[in-house]
Amino acid sequence: MSAFLTQYAFLIIPIIKIAILVFIVLTVDAYLTWIERKVIAHIQARWGPHRVGPHGLLQPLADGVKFIFKEDPLPAHVDKVAYFLAPFITLMLALTSLAVIPFGPQQFTVFGYRTGIGIAEVNISLMVLFAITALAVYGVALAGWASNSKYSLLGGLRSSAQMISYELALTLSVVGVLLIAGSFSLREIIVKQTNPHLGFLGWNFFGFSSETVGFTQIIGFLCFYIAAIAETNRVPFDLPEAESELVAGFHTEYASMKFAMFFIAEYTSMITISCLATILFFGGWLSPFPTTPFWHFTYYLPSVILIPLGLWVIFDGMRYETVFGRIVLPGVGSVMVAIGAALIVFPVVNDNIQGVFWFLAKVFTFLFIYVWMRGTLPRFRYDQLMSFGWKFLLPVSIANVILTSAVILWRMH
Amino acid sequence: MSAALVIFFALAALAVIGAISLILQREPIHSALSLIVVMVALAGLFLLMGAEFVAAVQIIVYGGAIMVLFVFVIMLLNAGEEERTNFSKLASYAGIPFALVVTGFIAAAIVHSSSALPAAMPKGTLTDTRTLSTLLFSDFVYPFELTSFLILVAILGAIVLAQREN
Numbered sequence: 001m002s003a004f005l006t007q008y009a010f011l012i013i014p015i016i017k018i019a020i021l022v023f024i025v026l027t028v029d030a031y032l033t034w035i036e037r038k039v040i041a042h043i044q045a046r047w048g049p050h051r052v053g054p055h056g057l058l059q060p061l062a063d064g065v066k067f068i069f070k071e072d073p074l075p076a077h078v079d080k081v082a083y084f085l086a087p088f089i090t091l092m093l094a095l096t097s098l099a100v101i102p103f104g105p106q107q108f109t110v111f112g113y114r115t116g117i118g119i120a121e122v123n124i125s126l127m128v129l130f131a132i133t134a135l136a137v138y139g140v141a142l143a144g145w146a147s148n149s150k151y152s153l154l155g156g157l158r159s160s161a162q163m164i165s166y167e168l169a170l171t172l173s174v175v176g177v178l179l180i181a182g183s184f185s186l187r188e189i190i191v192k193q194t195n196p197h198l199g200f201l202g203w204n205f206f207g208f209s210s211e212t213v214g215f216t217q218i219i220g221f222l223c224f225y226i227a228a229i230a231e232t233n234r235v236p237f238d239l240p241e242a243e244s245e246l247v248a249g250f251h252t253e254y255a256s257m258k259f260a261m262f263f264i265a266e267y268t269s270m271i272t273i274s275c276l277a278t279i280l281f282f283g284g285w286l287s288p289f290p291t292t293p294f295w296h297f298t299y300y301l302p303s304v305i306l307i308p309l310g311l312w313v314i315f316d317g318m319r320y321e322t323v324f325g326r327i328v329l330p331g332v333g334s335v336m337v338a339i340g341a342a343l344i345v346f347p348v349v350n351d352n353i354q355g356v357f358w359f360l361a362k363v364f365t366f367l368f369i370y371v372w373m374r375g376t377l378p379r380f381r382y383d384q385l386m387s388f389g390w391k392f393l394l395p396v397s398i399a400n401v402i403l404t405s406a407v408i409l410w411r412m413h
Numbered sequence: 414m415s416a417a418l419v420i421f422f423a424l425a426a427l428a429v430i431g432a433i434s435l436i437l438q439r440e441p442i443h444s445a446l447s448l449i450v451v452m453v454a455l456a457g458l459f460l461l462m463g464a465e466f467v468a469a470v471q472i473i474v475y476g477g478a479i480m481v482l483f484v485f486v487i488m489l490l491n492a493g494e495e496e497r498t499n500f501s502k503l504a505s506y507a508g509i510p511f512a513l514v515v516t517g518f519i520a521a522a523i524v525h526s527s528s529a530l531p532a533a534m535p536k537g538t539l540t541d542t543r544t545l546s547t548l549l550f551s552d553f554v555y556p557f558e559l560t561s562f563l564i565l566v567a568i569l570g571a572i573v574l575a576q577r578e579n
Contacts, residue, residue: 081443085446123465127465127469128469131476134473134481135453135472137481141481160484161485164481
């Protein structure tokens, strides 16, 4: 048995990790829709979902059941192959791109197979991500073309044009980071942002890393984030599905699970982009605090956040009459308090979750910014979108590359 | 048969099937999709040879950028199904035998000189990006710049051709 495991560890361990990651990501996707609806509702002075479960917490589950049981009609004269292929391509690529993201600094050996937190770490992780982004256009374009509908076709055309235009700016905006790190590996990029004495100032966004070649990438980050929002077709760049003009754009003719696939893919690519922004510009799993012994008390931050939150969940659950409120919420709250207490009691465990904790904290901040923008900004006009991408974002990204390389050259001499 | 060989034949079969499907499909979009399959299969073959950077660039440039433009143009022009015309006489009598002869000739040349073929890379090593860029910008800098210049000329030519109407 052990020999078998040692021989096939390279196959079995990734499969287990993929299953776990897909489960986590789909759950996060589902609750991201809940967070989005809640946050936008509160921005607009509404309550948002609050009927299904306490605070509407079971709404994602209800939505999922609805998606599965809805009728899935096939519109007339669609191109069947492309029509069925499009949602699969979109979802597959969105999930695949998460494979190269390292979620934590630890590397361990299981049955002689060296692995880390994250599915695969390749030398050219960033190139792989861009390759997947480059292919992601097809899902949307095909969906629009195959549906045999004017709205879908216009949405698909807009989307392809938008993604082609903003991909250039997206790729060029990270060149500054690549020049500083000297590597395409995401792990290497994070490690290069370490600064033991200045903490968060070492991140590429601020550029005071312990290496001599650092230079602030604020311009690069702004270009990257704007282009990334355009790549994920989110507000204010959601022209492919502008509901007031195109009904629902490229997925107008899709219903039931096939629509849900587009939906899940959109949220998954939001997660990927947030991870990428975290890794490239905000130090990935690095803590914002310096690593000197004085700052060691910040290691208790996860507990400080988890325990009061857990207590509040217990207290909040008591007010509900339903089973879910009375039993499940206090249960979840107790587990959170228990985890928080365990982290204080076992410092070894606490040291090991620091990386993942900071990584997830940053990723959720970016996800919140996505939602925040959706609640705040109006949509671009189509010609504004194109001129902004080509005449502003692209030149600025190129200028950032030239500036960064000049500074690096100057610092090296 | 080793795992690498199995993967090689799977990818090669995928590439060939994609190429044949590219010719046989009547819907232009389906042909374009088949071409994307060929590109991705070729990227897989590059990866198998240890050229991971080239593989990624193959997908980004050919699979992504260029083929997206193809698909975009086909969608924009809303190109309909191709019409089947009769084969020209010359193609049916001379074309297929000629294709077979050329294929046979190339295959024979490869089989006979397999020992003389220089191995691109020692087995199991990866060309890292640093080595590649050092080679590109030192030893091969003139061919590289000349190629860029050639492409620039082609772009200018395309612009001139497109502008002639106005």
